[in-house]
Amino acid sequence: QQQVKQSPQSLIVQKGGISIINCAYENTAFDYFPWYQQFPGKGPALLIAIRPDVSEKKEGRFTISFNKSAKQFSLHIMDSQPGDSATYFCAATRSGTASKLTFGTGTRLQVTL
Amino acid sequence: SAVISQKPSRDICQRGTSLTIQCQVDSQVTMMFWYRQQPGQSLTLIATANQGSEATYESGFVIDKFPISRPNLTFSTLTVSNMSPEDSSIYLCSVDPLGGLSTDTQYFGPGTRLTVL
Numbered sequence: 001q002q003q004v005k006q007s008p009q010s011l012i013v014q015k016g017g018i019s020i021i022n023c024a025y026e027n028t029a030f031d032y033f034p035w036y037q038q039f040p041g042k043g044p045a046l047l048i049a050i051r052p053d054v055s056e057k058k059e060g061r062f063t064i065s066f067n068k069s070a071k072q073f074s075l076h077i078m079d080s081q082p083g084d085s086a087t088y089f090c091a092a093t094r095s096g097t098a099s100k101l102t103f104g105t106g107t108r109l110q111v112t113l
Numbered sequence: 114s115a116v117i118s119q120k121p122s123r124d125i126c127q128r129g130t131s132l133t134i135q136c137q138v139d140s141q142v143t144m145m146f147w148y149r150q151q152p153g154q155s156l157t158l159i160a161t162a163n164q165g166s167e168a169t170y171e172s173g174f175v176i177d178k179f180p181i182s183r184p185n186l187t188f189s190t191l192t193v194s195n196m197s198p199e200d201s202s203i204y205l206c207s208v209d210p211l212g213g214l215s216t217d218t219q220y221f222g223p224g225t226r227l228t229v230l
Binding site: 034036041042043044045046049089100101103104105106 | 117146154155156157158161205207218219220221222223224226
């Protein structure tokens, strides 16, 4: 599987702050980039996703920024809340490849009061 | 979306034994996937299981160690055979309700936490 690099490994943000998680990929054939949120003891849940035909996608407090030329994409969580404390995974796949997801290494986010 | 359940939710097993994990989906899906998530690590795809065909395994995973069944469009099993402590992980199934034709969106089950002593 092609690699997806994710940083930082862990992140502590104060309530109300902005959480930023970055990912970089190698395979230029990737054309779908989802973000998953995982709480302890639960399976990952799809949070938001983007395709490379747009540079930004926003859903509520969550925004993906996408830089195709740099092969990078990032998740921004605005007005971070303690309930956002979870592990976040970026992923990538190429359409038509049986949806095989390549996951980043994960970022453990802690939002403090 | 799809609602996915897994059984068991957790288990503690002795080395050398085998465990079969069940994955049930609330709707018919073509594509099901099995992942392994080692403690504190990311998810690694074990295999893709499509109904009516043999499972396709990723590099580093073999059928003898992880046999998979897919008897119908709502159910699959993964067996972890001849277990060793290195097999201690969370095993997750996921589905792509649209069969990879459009959104490539996958939904995950809650996982099975396996500890091998």
